[in-house]
Amino acid sequence: MGRGRQKAFDTRSADIVDRVLRSEPIGVGIVGGGFMATVHSRAARAARARLIGVVGSSPARGAAAAEELGIEQAYGSLDELLAAPGIDVVHVTTPNALHAPQALAVLAAGKHVVCEKPLATSIADAERLVQASGSQVATVPFVYRFHPLVREARARVATGETGRVLTVQGSYLQDWLLSAGDDNWRVDVSAGGRSRAFADIGSHLVDLIEFVTGDRVARVAASKRTFIADRAEHPRVETEDAVSVALETAGGAIGTLLVSQLAPGRKNRLHIEVGGAQESVVFDQEQPETLWLGRRAGSLLVPRDSDQLAPEAARLVTTPAGHPQGYQDAFNAFVADSYAAIGGAAPDGLPRFEDGLRAVRVTEAVMEAADSGEWREI
Structure with a gap:
């Protein structure tokens, strides 16, 4: 410059x-x-x-x-x-x-x-x-970070309450492109890019897993499918409808991911399960009012109640427990934190362009792994 x-x-x-x-x-x-x-x-x-x-x-x-x-x-x-x-x-x-x-x-x-x-x-x-x-x-609006119970899951991993992270599994499932009559600019490589399902929603899934665990996906193997290759306005569709991924993290955990835009009945189901040595932590974006803690004895549901949450999770609670918060509330919190950063604040967990670059790199590795049939390092 x-x-x-x-x-x-x-x-x-x-x-x-x-x-x-x-x-x-x-x-x-x-x-x-x-x-x-x-x-x-x-x-x-x-x-x-x-x-x-x-x-x-x-x-x-x-x-x-x-x-x-x-x-x-x-x-x-x-x-x-x-x-x-x-x-x-x-x-x-x-x-x-x-x-x-x-x-x-x-x-x-x-x-x-x-x-x-x-x-x-x-x-x-x-x-x-x-x-x-x-x-x-x-x-970049990786807004699922702004669900209060996602921050609670992150806090439990960070403080060691889950124990060492051993496994991760996640899925992001939608059905809005289920039939050949369903169409959108996203299916077009020239408008949406090489990847569709993974770039569009799989990126959210990986970002959420890395955000909650504090660990990074280190290598991936993948398989992808285009089940509907001829849509209403886009014949010869080349972008993928679904992707399955096997992964290993830098910290030694292993896991699997499933991403699909052809999952009947699933409207926007982003689901992650982090399996630790002491407990499992499960968050489901379609049921964002509770966090499931799986234990060998005494599994429980944690409600979105500020009195029961870690401070960074409680900060994002805008309505009393029993008065549901959802996607738009998470988006509002993301934008509010972006504007606070413009004013000189440094909000914790604000996804910046570096996180967007990270997502592009992961997406590219998944696509290369699927095309080659081999593991790819990230």
């Missing part, structure tokens, strides 16, 4: 921090107008941000998104959005292949960025994003 550009960036960053310190609402721009834009906008509003602008896939779609989401103005391009006054952070919620160029443009404009996963469709692009982020806040 040249000196002139660096000076301009420093000035913009100082302006942002100054406004945050004066308790002015953070100014938000959103790129994309689909389902994830809706989720991001709700979280931004919950964090008392000002939703200044949105860019859609077309001017008409941008205008519709602004109306639907209560955003002040639709802009015709990302460049126009970035030039708008008051924008501090941009949320990138577009198809996967657009993440890298759009997030790089946001960073080059001196803005903070929240970029949907996968961070990029190649390791090289993800590395460029990490390098470009510098001192800017750049986060």
Whole structure:
């Protein structure tokens, strides 16, 4: 970065921090107008941000998104959005292949960025994003980290209550692409990238396992299948519908993973089981109000009750026990922590671009393992 550009960036960053310190609402721009834009906008509003602008896939779609989401103005391009006054952070919620160029443009404009996963469709692009982020806040919504009982599971492993981690098993199952008539841009390699099911939801699964255990997947063997190769709008589909993975961790644990977008009846079932020498810990995202602790004698369910949880878990409890929290609450907590980081805080467990790069590397290793039929190191 040249000196002139660096000076301009420093000035913009100082302006942002100054406004945050004066308790002015953070100014938000959103790129994309689909389902994830809706989720991001709700979280931004919950964090008392000002939703200044949105860019859609077309001017008409941008205008519709602004109306639907209560955003002040639709802009015709990302460049126009970035030039708008008051924008501090941009949320990138577009198809996967657009993440890298759009997030790089946001960073080059001196803005903070929240970029949907996968961070990029190649390791090289993800590395460029990490390098470009510098001192800017750049986060990736691995939001399942923000369920209070996920933090409780993490605390139990960290304090040694589970004992040495011996095994891990997990699955992420959905059914929204179950039939040939179900279609989406994600099935297209040019829009979604080489991997679909694993990059889209398997990345969440691995991130959650590594986050809870504090250990990293070191090597993988995998098998993948495309069961429906001809969909309504995409003939000759090449991206995978399902993946099974065997893994070994750096700490010596072994495990298995199953990822599928063709699992009848499973809407968004992210499930992990960490088997320790003293107890097993099980979290199910579709049943997020309890954490199962498996013991040789005296297994029990821990409720999402702040009086019974570790401090970092209790911090994320926003309603009394018995009043359910869910996915949007976890997303709200992630965005609130991202904005707190913009203000100079250092929230524990905030997933940043480095975590997004990690997910891209794991995904690439799984795809290579499946293609080669051999184990791959990460």
